[in-house]
Amino acid sequence: MNWDAISAIAEVLGAVVVVASLIYVGRQVGQNTAMMRVTAASETLERDYDLVLPLIESQEFTEIWLKGDNRLNDLSETDRQRLLFFERRAISLWHHNFQLRMQGLYPDANWHNQNWMIQTIGHRQAIREAWSVFKDSHETSFQEYIDKQFKIADDESKER
Template sequence: MNWEAIGALADSVGVIVVIVTLIYLTIQLRQNTKAIKHSTDRGVFDDANKWMFTLIENPEIAELYVSGMQDEKLTSSEKLRFSLLLNTLFVHWNHAFETGAFEIVNNSQIKGVLSRPGGAAYWNRTLVSESISLSDGFIAHVNALDNELKRVES
């Protein structure tokens, strides 16, 4: 065997090694992407459960939520607590929207809040005051759902 043949063989082996390495890295990248997606979805799911368990485990907060959603007269501290409760919920939904885990939240949940007098009033106050940081895309999405509800009511 001459040196040219050995060099050609080494080049061929090198190309095969590079191709195998790229295939391996592609597989690893896909697995990592799936793991990150799963972790993000799990975080969104856990946040939703924490919010629900707050209502389940604390009758006072559950009563505050019900009263606030019905837009009943609340004391100033109750108004603050109700706003913070809904802030937490909308920030959670915004996070799900921005991370691509929004399929965990369905639009009927958002519509359920917006269809109640207190939920609609909260959303309108939040838009005017910009009291929480929400993405423009999420705000547009919620506004579209709100407009859809208003068209159905008309």
């Protein structure tokens, strides 16, 4: 066997090893992406639960939250600030989910649910005020997304 034949065999074997490595890496990336989706879903569920927990556990805070629907000015300044920071937690959760969606890690069903939630509570005086306070702390694409959801909420309330 001459050196040219040995060289050709080595090149073929090298190409086979490269292809096998690419297949292996592709599978690892796919498994990693699936794991990231599961982790993101679990984290989102936990954040959502943590967000509503104060409403479940505290009648006093639930009453404050209810006033935030359209009687925000009836609250003391302390309760008003508590409520605005509570609403900021919702905005932060939406932003977190928005970021996951942009990375392809937030499924369509969850995205639909988030849009519905924003549109449903988007008419609330407290969430609108919190958004006006904290809006500029977010990137333009997220600002446009929330503004669009609020517009849908406004349009739907006009139809009722």
